[in-house]
Amino acid sequence: MTAQSQGPLIAREEQQLVEQLRAGNEDAIRAIYARFSRPVFSMGMRILGSAEAAEELTQDVFVMAWRKAARFDASRGRLSTWLMTIAHNLAVDRLRRETGLSRPRLVLVEDVPDVAIDGEDEPFIERDLAVRALESLSRNDRALLIRAYYGGLTAREIAEQDSIPLGTVKTRLRTALIKLRAANVEKERQ
Amino acid sequence: MNCLAVRERLPEHTLHLLEEPESTSIDRHVEWCAACRKEFSDFGEAAATIPVAMTDRAPLPELEGRVVGAVRSAAGSTRPGRSRARMAAVAVVAAFVAVAALGWGAVMAGRADRFSARAKAAVQQQNVAIARFESLISTLPGTVPTDHPRLGDLSPTPGHGNVATGAALMLTNGAGPDYAFVILNGVQQKRVGDLPYRVDLEDAAHAGVTVGRITGLQGGTAQLIKSFGRDLLPFSRVKVFDATGKVVMTGTIGTDSPGSAR
Numbered sequence: 001m002t003a004q005s006q007g008p009l010i011a012r013e014e015q016q017l018v019e020q021l022r023a024g025n026e027d028a029i030r031a032i033y034a035r036f037s038r039p040v041f042s043m044g045m046r047i048l049g050s051a052e053a054a055e056e057l058t059q060d061v062f063v064m065a066w067r068k069a070a071r072f073d074a075s076r077g078r079l080s081t082w083l084m085t086i087a088h089n090l091a092v093d094r095l096r097r098e099t100g101l102s103r104p105r106l107v108l109v110e111d112v113p114d115v116a117i118d119g120e121d122e123p124f125i126e127r128d129l130a131v132r133a134l135e136s137l138s139r140n141d142r143a144l145l146i147r148a149y150y151g152g153l154t155a156r157e158i159a160e161q162d163s164i165p166l167g168t169v170k171t172r173l174r175t176a177l178i179k180l181r182a183a184n185v186e187k188e189r190q
Numbered sequence: 191m192n193c194l195a196v197r198e199r200l201p202e203h204t205l206h207l208l209e210e211p212e213s214t215s216i217d218r219h220v221e222w223c224a225a226c227r228k229e230f231s232d233f234g235e236a237a238a239t240i241p242v243a244m245t246d247r248a249p250l251p252e253l254e255g256r257v258v259g260a261v262r263s264a265a266g267s268t269r270p271g272r273s274r275a276r277m278a279a280v281a282v283v284a285a286f287v288a289v290a291a292l293g294w295g296a297v298m299a300g301r302a303d304r305f306s307a308r309a310k311a312a313v314q315q316q317n318v319a320i321a322r323f324e325s326l327i328s329t330l331p332g333t334v335p336t337d338h339p340r341l342g343d344l345s346p347t348p349g350h351g352n353v354a355t356g357a358a359l360m361l362t363n364g365a366g367p368d369y370a371f372v373i374l375n376g377v378q379q380k381r382v383g384d385l386p387y388r389v390d391l392e393d394a395a396h397a398g399v400t401v402g403r404i405t406g407l408q409g410g411t412a413q414l415i416k417s418f419g420r421d422l423l424p425f426s427r428v429k430v431f432d433a434t435g436k437v438v439m440t441g442t443i444g445t446d447s448p449g450s451a452r
Contacts, residue, residue, distance in 0.1 A: 029258050037257070041249040043241040055253050062257045063264050077231055084238035092206045130243035133291025146204045148239050155202055173201040180236035 011074035022069035033062065035126070036080065040087045045089040046150045055096065061087045080126060092152065131173065133183035141176040148173060191215045192276075196226050204233040256418075304446055344374070344428060344441035353381060353438045358428045360443055368422040370401045372414040374430070374439075377407050381440070385433040388415055391425035399425065 009017065020028030040061050044054025064086050065072075072082055135144060147153050155173060159166040196219045203216045204206050220227045291416040344356035354361040356374040372389050430439035 021261070021266075021325050024262050026258060026262060029261050030254065033254055033257055037254070038248050039241045039245040041253075042245045042247040045247050046244070054247070055249055055256075058249060058253060059257050060262050063260050066261045066264055077235060078238070080242055081235045081238040085234055087241065088237070108285060116383060127245050129244055130239045133239050134243040144207075145237075145240060145267075146244075148202070151235060152207060154207045170198065170201065174204075177201055177204065177233045177236040180239055181232045184235060184239055 009079065012149060014079040015072070015074040018065075018069050018072045018074070021066055024066070027063065029066075029083060032065070032079075032083075036083050039080075039084065043084070043087055043150075044091060047088075053094070057087065057091055060090050065092065088149070095119070095152075129184070133180055133186075136183040137176055137179055141179065144169070144172055145176050145180070191219055193219075193223060193226055196220065196223070197229060200226070200230055200233055204230065204237050214419070218419075222416070245437045340426075340443045342426075342428065342441045342443035344372075344430065344439045346439055347437050350436065350438045353377065353430075356430070356439060356441070358389075358441055358443055360422050360425070362422045368418045368420070370414075370416050370418065370422060371432075372401055373426065374404065374412045375410065377412065382407065384434075384438070386433055387412075387438070388431040390431070391422065391428060392427040392430045393424040394426070398429075 007104075017028050017031060021032060037058055040058045041054050044057035045051065048054055048057060056122065061083065064172070069084070130187060135143070147158060153161070155169040156166055157171045158164075162169075196216050199208060199212065199216055203213060208216070218229045260405045271345070340360045340362070342358050344354075344358060346353040356372065356376040358373075359371040360368065361371075362368040370391060374387075385405055385407075389401040389404065390398040391401060392398045399418065399420070401416050403416065404412040426443050428439075428441040428443060429437050432438045
């Protein structure tokens with residue numbers, strides 16, 4: 001059974017894994033890579049737009065995770081959250097640095113993929129949970145979040161593009177995040 | 191920036207859409223505000239669902255070896271976590287806490303009478319405080335500045351009784367945020383009614399900035415830490431005000447800190 005098929009780790013396991021990562025333990029690095037390289041790489045493809053840049057991002061994320069390992073506290077958040085936050089920060093920073101834009105401009109909005117990833121032999125349970133949580137949002141809310149997350153559109157820009165009040169967009173963004181968080185908690189309980 | 195303003199911006203901040211200096215202001219706020227930090231954490235967890243759900247690509251198999259090699263190479267060349275600068279800052283704070291816990295006179299007395307019960311108890315108390323500050327410093331973002339550590343003790347203002355002992359420390363540099371630490375010890379229970387205390391820094395022209403407010407005590411002790419986006423070098427005076435606005439403690443922060451790691 002691969003590491004991806006084992007479902008979410010409990011907090012204690014995540015803490016141990018990151019402590020081993022901090023020590024440079026190869027098994028720990030490979031275990032974390034097996035779980036999270038695909039979402040990081042996919043994010044890199046969406047935001048940075050090339051396989052080469054996405055590979056560099058993936059490598060940078062793991063080195064950064066090692067550097068910041070001492071700060072990881074499993075009691076305050078999931079490992080996936082921590083890694084995805086590092087990845088999104090690095091991707092957005094890189095895009096800003098390379099394009100000179102203050103925010104990412106690449107908009108690659110697709111619906112939630114429901115097909116198996118190439119080379120994925122077994123289901124990635126953490127992804128299945130995330131997919132179900134994301135799909136629990138209305139199509140509009142989901143699209144809004146994805147436009148902001150991958151497209152770098154601010155609330156003001158979305159409001160202008162869609163000709164709706166800024167306050168409405170801000171409220172919808174907030175509500176969508178709250179719903180997504182609640183759906184996460186609910187799916188994990190099931 | 192207050193909680194209301196921060197919370198209005200948290201969704202966009204979570205999605206890395208805000209620009210400087212707004213972004214840094216929010217980071218500083220959530221660093222110290224537990225309620226906003228919780229909401230930010232919840233939003234971060236929600237946002238992280240997006241890339242996990244939208245995973246549809248797999249990197250080439252050979253990337254794994256490169257990543258493992260890069261991390262092992264980094265791990266082999268340096269140890270993460272405590273940089274020299276951070277350790278230096280911890281040492282400075284250790285010296286600071288020693289002073290704050292005992293007062294200058296007690297420190298000197300402790301040297302002369304190191305085996306006394308008082309010295310032992312003080313050292314124990316000091317070690318607990320050092321661990322607390324060390325832990326606090328390890329959470330500070332970026333490099334902790336140690337270019338100009340400045341230390342001073344706080345004394346009760348004449349006419350206001352023996353309010354407490356205390357000390358203040360500033361860690362400043364030219365590049366990143368500056369930090370101010372203030373600690374009060376031995377605040378008597380009868381003084382609780384005087385809370386909240388407000389702690390200000392003052393420059394030579396009597397212009398002030400507020401480090402924070404002390405609203406509660408733990409075992410007669412209170413501590414404040416605040417990062418400033420501005421240069422704290424001009425500030426050398428510390429004032430502690432009680433709830434009625436009276437100055438109950440003052441102190442002067444020196445140009446260098448005794449016991450500093452430098």
